[in-house]
Amino acid sequence: MSLDLAPELQVSALALPDSDFVLAEADRITASDLVPLVRAIDAEGLYPEAVMRSYGAAGAFQRHLPAPGGALDLDTTIAAMARAGRECLSTAFCMWCQSALGWYIFNSDNTALQDSLGAQVATGAVLGGTGLSNPMKTLFGIEQMKLKATPVEGGYTLRGTLPWVSNINEDAWFAVISEIPEGPRAGERVMMVLHGRGDGVKLVSNDHFVALEGTRTYGVQCRDAFVPEAHVIADPINAYVPKIRAGFILLQSGMAFGMIEGCIALMEQVRGPLGHVNQHLPDQPEHFREKLDALKAEVSALCKTPYDTSDAYFIRVIKARLAAGDLSVAAAHNAMLHQGARGYVTHGAAQRRLRESYFVAIVTPATKQLRKMLADLGATA
Incomplete structure (x- = not known):
């Protein structure tokens, strides 16, 4: 899946919105666009895509990013999320998924990924999520890593299944962590981004929740899914995870x-x-x-x-x-x-x-x- 961008979406060209502007726009979007949808989001599982893109255009997914195009201002991103959460937790959770994906990318050493996918995530031009529930449990001794990675020429192939990944569909990007099961690098873990229509990637519907149905939550199956080196966020993740863990939780x-x-x-x-x-x-x-x-x-x-x-x-x-x-x-x-x-x-x-x-x-x-x-x-x- 290509990460090519139009020049106007390059991260270097992103204008950083003022915090007051972001929060004022978040208030306006919530009142005018989100509130009328809340009942349908809850009862019918409606995903508020237009609302999410409006929040992104207002800068609600951007100010927490370390640079460029950000200010390491987690407070404003949290406050914008709270504006939506006052009315609808489904939407606030999707905003967290989007903000977390940007956090991962912009804390990577992969500047090309920041300039391409990162720029689009920061502005809401591309929506996406975070498949780190299983890895975060694995890192703290609760589960086993569900995705396995095999090094191949030019990248990796992945096999395994993640039960729930949110704020995604076949047009979305999302972050995952996988483990190399054998060979000289056995036990090492790698973080990368996948696309919903990537080769070997399949999204499947799971059980219905008692709430949060409007979050586009799917199971993800990887069957020899190829991930090129250009889509790698951290390899290995040893020094990277301690860098992102506090922001992941605080957001x-x-x-x-x-x-x-x-x-x-x-x-x-x-x-x-x-x-x-x-x-x-x-x-x-x-x-x-x-x-x-x-x-x-x-x-x-x-x-x-x-x-x-x-x-x-x-x-x-x-x-x-x-x-x-x-x-x-x-x-x-x-x-x-x-x-x-x-x-x-x-x-x-x-x-x-x-x-x-x-x-x-x-x-x-x-x-x-x-x-x-x-x-x-x-x-x-």
């Missing part, structure tokens, strides 16, 4: 922040008609706002040094991500309690947010994996 904060803010809004929405009884619930909107503000401050501080590879720093990153998942579920639970029966109907926002919130707690790295990671580092939650 997910946008999903959680949006979810929590949306749930606070649902609690406040019924203060007039139900405040006289809801006041007896132990957890109030102010309780969640206080915890969210503290979590945002911690994540913002961590975003200033995403390349810190020390254990002390990474423990803080893990604890922040764990808190984000826990607070998302707690906020959604309480939004349901505050809304009562009006949130329990088929089209009620509260029941949708409750279903969505569990995804923040189970998406890689899930709550149980985060707790294992802390234990492996000799820390407690």
